[in-house]
Amino acid sequence: MxxxxxxxxxxxxxxxxxxxxxxxRSRRRREYGLFALLVAPNLLVIAVFAYWPIIxxxxxxxxxxxxxxxxxxxxxxxxxxxxxTDPAFHKTLGITIAFTGLIVAGSLVIGLALxxxxxxxxxxxxVVRTISFAPHILSGAAVATIWLxxxxxxxxxxxxxxxxxxxEPPDWMNNSDWALPxxxxxxxxxxxxFTALIYLAGLQGLPKELDEAAAIxxxxxxxxxxxxxxxxxxxxxxxxxxxxxxxxxxxxDVIAVMTGGGPGDATTTLSWSIYNEGFQAFNAxxxxxxxxxxxxxxxxxxxxxxxxxxRRVHYR
Amino acid sequence: xxxxxxxxxxxxxASSLAGCGYRSVDADYAQPAGAVPKEFANRVRVVFxxxxxxxxxxxxxxxxxxxxxxxxxxxxxxxxxGSYDDVAQKVAAGLIARQAPDIAVLSxxxxxxxxxNDALEPxxxxxxxxxxxxxxxxKLFGEYVVKGQSWCVPFARSTPILYYNRxxxxxxxxxxxxxxxxxxxxxxxxxxxRVQTGxxxxxxxxxxxxxGDWQFQGNVWQFGGAYSNGLDVAIDQDGAVAAGEWQRKxxxxxxxxxxxxxxxxxxxxxxxxxAQDSTGGLKSAMSKAKFKVGAGFVxxxxxxxxxxxxxxIGMLRNATTERKQAAAVFLAFxxxxxxxxxxxxxxxxxxxxxxxxxxxxxxxxxxxxxNFGVAIAQLANARQQDAIRLYGRNSNVAIxxxxxxxxxxxxxxxxxxSSVARRLEAIGDxxxxxxxxxxx
Numbered sequence: 137m138x139x140x141x142x143x144x145x146x147x148x149x150x151x152x153x154x155x156x157x158x159x160x161r162s163r164r165r166r167e168y169g170l171f172a173l174l175v176a177p178n179l180l181v182i183a184v185f186a187y188w189p190i191i192x193x194x195x196x197x198x199x200x201x202x203x204x205x206x207x208x209x210x211x212x213x214x215x216x217x218x219x220x221t222d223p224a225f226h227k228t229l230g231i232t233i234a235f236t237g238l239i240v241a242g243s244l245v246i247g248l249a250l251x252x253x254x255x256x257x258x259x260x261x262x263v264v265r266t267i268s269f270a271p272h273i274l275s276g277a278a279v280a281t282i283w284l285x286x287x288x289x290x291x292x293x294x295x296x297x298x299x300x301x302x303x304e305p306p307d308w309m310n311n312s313d314w315a316l317p318x319x320x321x322x323x324x325x326x327x328x329x330f331t332a333l334i335y336l337a338g339l340q341g342l343p344k345e346l347d348e349a350a351a352i353x354x355x356x357x358x359x360x361x362x363x364x365x366x367x368x369x370x371x372x373x374x375x376x377x378x379x380x381x382x383x384x385x386x387x388x389d390v391i392a393v394m395t396g397g398g399p400g401d402a403t404t405t406l407s408w409s410i411y412n413e414g415f416q417a418f419n420a421x422x423x424x425x426x427x428x429x430x431x432x433x434x435x436x437x438x439x440x441x442x443x444x445x446x447r448r449v450h451y452r
Numbered sequence: 453x454x455x456x457x458x459x460x461x462x463x464x465x466a467s468s469l470a471g472c473g474y475r476s477v478d479a480d481y482a483q484p485a486g487a488v489p490k491e492f493a494n495r496v497r498v499v500f501x502x503x504x505x506x507x508x509x510x511x512x513x514x515x516x517x518x519x520x521x522x523x524x525x526x527x528x529x530x531x532x533x534g535s536y537d538d539v540a541q542k543v544a545a546g547l548i549a550r551q552a553p554d555i556a557v558l559s560x561x562x563x564x565x566x567x568x569n570d571a572l573e574p575x576x577x578x579x580x581x582x583x584x585x586x587x588x589x590x591k592l593f594g595e596y597v598v599k600g601q602s603w604c605v606p607f608a609r610s611t612p613i614l615y616y617n618r619x620x621x622x623x624x625x626x627x628x629x630x631x632x633x634x635x636x637x638x639x640x641x642x643x644x645x646r647v648q649t650g651x652x653x654x655x656x657x658x659x660x661x662x663x664g665d666w667q668f669q670g671n672v673w674q675f676g677g678a679y680s681n682g683l684d685v686a687i688d689q690d691g692a693v694a695a696g697e698w699q700r701k702x703x704x705x706x707x708x709x710x711x712x713x714x715x716x717x718x719x720x721x722x723x724x725x726x727a728q729d730s731t732g733g734l735k736s737a738m739s740k741a742k743f744k745v746g747a748g749f750v751x752x753x754x755x756x757x758x759x760x761x762x763x764x765i766g767m768l769r770n771a772t773t774e775r776k777q778a779a780a781v782f783l784a785f786x787x788x789x790x791x792x793x794x795x796x797x798x799x800x801x802x803x804x805x806x807x808x809x810x811x812x813x814x815x816x817x818x819x820x821x822x823n824f825g826v827a828i829a830q831l832a833n834a835r836q837q838d839a840i841r842l843y844g845r846n847s848n849v850a851i852x853x854x855x856x857x858x859x860x861x862x863x864x865x866x867x868x869x870s871s872v873a874r875r876l877e878a879i880g881d882x883x884x885x886x887x888x889x890x891x892x
Contacts, residue, residue, distance in 0.1 A: 202845065203544045204569035206475050284713070290650060290723050299651075310661060310711050312861045396662055399711070399860035400853050415541050417846030418565060 190431070196424035203420050215425040224401065225409075225426075232405040235316060236384040242324045243380050244373065247331025252361075254332065255339045265336070269329035276326070276389025283322045284309065284394055312402035315395050319403055322390050327383075331376050338372035339365065374445045381441075382434055406430050475547050477570045481770040482551045484531065492520060492527035496778040500530045501556040503539045503763060504608065504799075507736050511798035519785045526778040536562060536763060547571060547770065554771040554779045557763040558604060560666075563596070564843050566766060567603045568886045573767040573776055574601040575783075583784035592804050595836045596764055598891055604764035605783055606804035608795070610732040611758045611834050612667045613826050614751065615716070617725050618744035620654060623647045630726075630748025634674065634698055637726070637751055641708035644725045656708040658715035658724040659699060659859050665851035666761050667728045669837050670750055671695045673757030679851070680840035683880040683887055687851070688866070688873035691754075696858055696865030698753075704862040711859035731827035732762055734800030738823070747823040749830045756833040762801060802827055843887050844879035851876075 197215055201208030219225050254265050271279060286293040287308035298305040308318040342365060350360050388407045391397065397404035397412060404412070406426060414423030483499045504512050509532055516530045533539045536559035543566070546552035558566060566572050579585065579602075585593060592606040614630040621628060624643040631637035640656065647654040660667065669679060675698065677691015686692065702709035712718045715727040720740040728750050729737075738745045750758055765786075767779055785791060787804075793811030796803045803809055809828065818825040841847045854872035857863040 202565065202569065204475075204547060204565055204571050206477055206570070288713075290718060290721070307710075309713065310860050312857070398661065398853055399856035400863075402860075412846075412849065416537065416849055418544065419845070 193424045193427055196420050197428045199421045199424075201420040202418045204418065208421065211421065215421050216429075219422065219425050219429065227401060228404050228406055228409050231316065231401075231403065232385065232407075235320065235387075235403075235405055236381060238320045239323050239327065239384045239387075240377065240380045242320065243327045243331045244376060246324065246328045247376070248335050248369075250328060250332035251335030251339055254336050265333070269333050271326045272330040272333075274326070277393050279322065279326055280390040280393035283318075283325075283390075287318055309394055310399055312399050315399060315403045319391060319394060322394070323384065323387060326390070327380065331380070334372060334376060335369065338369050342368050370445075374441070378438055378441055381437060385430065385434055406433075475550070475571075475770070477769065479550070479770060480772045481547070481768075483771075483775070484546065484551055484553060486529045486531065488527055488529065495525055495527040496774055498526055498528045498555065498775055498779045498782060499553040500528050500765075500779075500782070501533045501539050501543065501553040502530050503533060503536045503557045503559070505532055505534075507739075508608070508732065508799045511795060514798075515786065515791060515795065516782075518791075519782055522785065523781070526781050528779075528782050540565070543571075543768070547768075550770075552768050552770055554775045555765050555767050555783070557607065558766045559763050560595075560761045560837065561842055561848055563604050563764060563766050565845055567598065568843070568883065568890055571769055572603045573769045573771070574603065575605065575767065575780075576601050578777070578780035578783070580784065583780075583787050587787055587789075587805055587807065589802070589804055589806055589831070591831065591834065591836075592760065592802065595760065604766040605787065607765045607786060608732060608763040608799065608801045609760060609804050610730040610762035610801050611760055611827055611830060612670060612728045612750050613731045613734070613830065614748045615719055615727045615729060615737060616746040616748065617719070617722060617741075618746040620644070620647055620649065620722070620725050620743070621746070624654070624725075628746065630746065631751050632749075634671075634751045634753045638698075638702055638706065638708070641702070641706050645708060647725075650721075650723055652723075655710055655724050657702065657726045657728075658710060658712040658718050659703070659855070660715050660729070660852075661711050661713050661856060661859070663848065663852060664711075664855050664859075665841065665848050666759060666837075667750075668695065668851065668855060669759040669841060670728075670757055671699070673759075674751065674753045674755055676754040679838035679847075680876070680880070682839050682892075683843070683884055685840055685873045685876045685880060686838075687876060688870040693865050693869055695753075696855070696869060699855075700858050700862065700865055703859060711856065730761065732799055732801045734823060734827075735798060736800075738821075745823065747826045749826065749833070758830060758834045759837045760834050761837075796824070800824065800827070802831065839887070839891075840876050840880055843883050843891065844876060845883065847876055847879050850879065 196208065198210060198212060199208035200211045200215070250268060254261050254268075285291070289295060289305055289307040289310075292305070294308070295305045306314045308314045346364050346368075347360055350364055355363070385405075386407050387405065388411065391403060391405060391408050392411070395403040397408040407430070410423050410426045410430070413419045413426060483497065484501075486497075486499065488495075488497055500516070502509070502512050512530060516528050520527055531553070533542050533556075536557070539556055540558065540562035543552060543556050543558075563572070576584075585602075588606060589609075592609045593602070596602050596604040596606070616630055618628055621644075624640070624647050626640055626643055631640060637656065644656050645653045672679060672687070672692045672695045675691045675695035677689060677693070677695060678686045679692065680686050699709065703711070710724075712724070715724065716729050716733050716737055718724045719727040719729075720737050722741075722743060731747075734745075734747065749756075765783060767776055767783075771779065786795075789805050789807035789811055792803050792805035793808035793814040795801065796808065797814055797817050803811075803814065808814060814824075818828075836842070841851070850872055854868045857868050858865055
């Protein structure tokens, strides 16, 4: 049977076809009008505060401007060629990738481990859960100040903890080998509570039947974790991966307070070098160039992640 | 092809849109918002952006309050904006937003960029017999004179001085004075190291992690070198390398020096015997420390020489004529000997007005507490910094991140400074045209 064979139900006050379609059109127009009216304020705000800065930034990246001169000088793509061939930029990129990689891997692994722990019916777990989430909502500057104290080789908590074992604590923030690991520790401490919370929500939403069925079939807890829980958590992992990568790439607050990109350039990440170029050196053009490069990198990373995950992640 | 044309049109549209937002050098700009108390409502309001917090900030507040009560026409509103760098960033942002303070504290390395880009008001036209070239300390006043015009007036000017812990010096059996040369300082290391403090053997000297390039400017001169001659970079040459090498040895060979996030905090906490830091921190160091603070000249080596620094006050060209004139009244008030002297007694900064040195209160303070006289006496050795640090944007950061590599990683100064020199040369090239046109 095709749709055409269906009996036609006529409306009691059915009007001629043409009038109805006219009315439909005008109603649709009205609806569009209303729709446009309702979304316009939002669109306007997004356009002014998100798109316009991006466009303006792209324009600035083609100029040389110290922000005080009456107007920028157009220099074409020379900021890009200069930046992309600068060895200091390559080093910055390497540091940013190492920094991001360590924090993303650490947050996911430790976050998942904590979530598994919090998912066990242990006494006092809600208190511990709250405590572990707390650093996430603290301001970065406050966290950084606390950790500066903890790491301080003179008065720090770390000294009190390490010295009794006969070891000399490293001068974390004033040593090129230790500064980046130190920052990673701080960011992990700050982030892990959040990833743990999201993973925990994921774990609690998993269907119990699969797990029980596997248990009855004799699968051990490791096998059940690896073959059932982990794959089912894939959408969560995907979400966390993207948000953590973006968040870490843009990390600034703790770096600004704790190391200022130093010692030397040991902790100069892309976001710090944008600040340094823009607000310390007043090179708006070069800072804008770095921002565009960061934007493109994040766009590529996110697209690749999304493509790969599309194939691997199964949303239930 | 279409894409390219579209992109081009988009860009053209963006640039023309953006173009209308830039500063015009002679436009009148609005002031940052604030609150004027009722009693001062009918006066000309002057907004003053300051970079002094803590005890120094309170002293600035008191000076402003005294000014507001001293006359009926002008109301100065002081707005604390953070560090010297913060003030510079915010003034630049304010100029873009067409809303700027009328006067602002600008540091030894930030006022030049505002001058080079026509953002400062020349001050000669505002000078009178009681406010102008005749009354200020000539060296400090002269640093702001370019092409015959004054672009700022000195206010919180400083030099580094050598702070030492008199109690720990006595414990180590050392004389109660600052070492005269860097070699002498180094030779005192072992004696100081025998003193235990905070569970460790005492170290001689702490080097600043951030902004240490200001002290190092003097150190380079003391070892016979320079950062630059004009804009021609010299930091990779003998004198500067020798200064870096001396510091590297003290830290990494002797173990008697180290890099500190805040040398003055460590010094006031008794963790280190000496620090070379701004005279502007004298008052606060003496009130924080639980020991007798000593102060002396920064040591010499092959030469004496010390860099001036600190803040002056500049007037923004985009303020209205009325506000500029009102601001000048306030600047003249700050230049009265009694006010300049009082500011010195409260902070430790140099008295920038010559007659302030005759002020009875300051004289009494120096008699009771000779530390306050050290920087004044040392002023004979002081001079303006090398041009690359003053005019090259971000030169200071390039130099102090280089120093961090020496302090933290035991990097060889020769190697570090040759790479710093390349960065400084690039920085110098950016401003060379403006520098030659507007400064030389």
